[in-house]
Amino acid sequence: MGRASVVSTESRRPICSSAIRQQESAEEATVTPKTSSREFSIYPPMPGEDSPLRWGGMKFEDLPIAHIKATYNNTHIQVTDHSGQYMARTSCGAEGFRNVKKSTPIAAQTAGISAAAKAQAKGVTFVRVVVKGLGPGRLSAIKGLTMGGLEVVSITDNTPVPHNGCRPRKARRM
Amino acid sequence: MARHLRFVARTVMVQDGNVDAAYKALNRVLSVDGILETVKRKRYYEKPCRQRQRENYENCRRIYHAEMARRISFLSKANRPDPWLGC
Numbered sequence: 455m456g457r458a459s460v461v462s463t464e465s466r467r468p469i470c471s472s473a474i475r476q477q478e479s480a481e482e483a484t485v486t487p488k489t490s491s492r493e494f495s496i497y498p499p500m501p502g503e504d505s506p507l508r509w510g511g512m513k514f515e516d517l518p519i520a521h522i523k524a525t526y527n528n529t530h531i532q533v534t535d536h537s538g539q540y541m542a543r544t545s546c547g548a549e550g551f552r553n554v555k556k557s558t559p560i561a562a563q564t565a566g567i568s569a570a571a572k573a574q575a576k577g578v579t580f581v582r583v584v585v586k587g588l589g590p591g592r593l594s595a596i597k598g599l600t601m602g603g604l605e606v607v608s609i610t611d612n613t614p615v616p617h618n619g620c621r622p623r624k625a626r627r628m
Numbered sequence: 629m630a631r632h633l634r635f636v637a638r639t640v641m642v643q644d645g646n647v648d649a650a651y652k653a654l655n656r657v658l659s660v661d662g663i664l665e666t667v668k669r670k671r672y673y674e675k676p677c678r679q680r681q682r683e684n685y686e687n688c689r690r691i692y693h694a695e696m697a698r699r700i701s702f703l704s705k706a707n708r709p710d711p712w713l714g715c
Contacts, residue, residue: 496641496650501636515635608650609639611658
C-alpha cells in the first residue's frame with residue numbers, strides 16, 4: 455500500500471537562522487520544553503530501526519494490541535499482548551444489547567469502556583488499536599477505550615480488501 | 629493482510645491523546661488510497677456489465693470535470709497584460 459503524503463500541520467518549522475533560534479528557544483523553554491525538541495511524525499516507528507519513543511517503558515513493538523472488529527451488525531473488541539496472547543474480550547452483545555441496538559455507536563462505546571476496564575485489571579495502560587471493518591462502531595469504540603482509561607498510541611486499519619478473491623453476495627433490491 | 633509486515637502500512641500515530649485528529653488523518657489516507665470506496669463497493673457483488681458501465685461513467689466524469697476546471701480557471705484570470713496597450 456502506498457503511503458499518502460499527509461503533511462502534519464503541527465510540526466511545520468520555518469528555516470530560521472541561529473539568532474532567531476536562540477530567541478525562540480528562550481521563549482519555548484518556558485512554555486513547552488518537551489514537545490518542541492521532538493518532531494512528531496504520523497508514521498509509526500519501523501520494526502527494524504531504533505526510535506527513542508517509549509510508552510510506559512515499552513517499545514512500539516511490545517505494546518499490547520486492541521483489535522476492534524466493526525461489522526455492520528455488531529462490534530467486537532479483543533485486547534491481546536504483542537504476541538497475540540489473549541487478555542480481554544467483549545462485544546456489544548456481551549454488554550446486554552440485543553439485535554438492532556448492537557449496531558449503534560453507543561453500544562460500541564460501552565463495549566470499549568468495559569474492555570478498557572478489563573484490560574486495566576490486567577495491568578495495561580498504553581495500547582495500539584487495530585480496526586477491521588467499516589461499521590457504525592468504528593470510531594466510538596476507540597473513544598470508549600480512551601474514556602475507559604486506556605491510552606491509545608496508534609490506530610491501524612486492517613480492513614480486509616480482497617484482490618478479487620471470494621465472490622460476495624448478490625446486490626440487494628433486484 | 630497476513631503476508632505483510634504488521635503496523636507498517638495504514639497506521640497513524642496519535643499525538644497528545646488527540647484520537648479524533650488521528651482518526652481523521654487515517655480516513656484521509658484511506659480515501660486517498662481508494663480503500664474506503666473499494667470496501668464499500670465489494671460488499672455486494674458487482675456484475676461485469678455494471679462494472680464496465682461504472683468505469684465508463686467515471687472516466688467521462690473525470691474528463692468533464694478536468695475540462696470544466698481548466699476553462700473556469702482560464703476565464704477567472706484577472707491579472708494579465710493589457711491587450712489593448714499601445715492603441
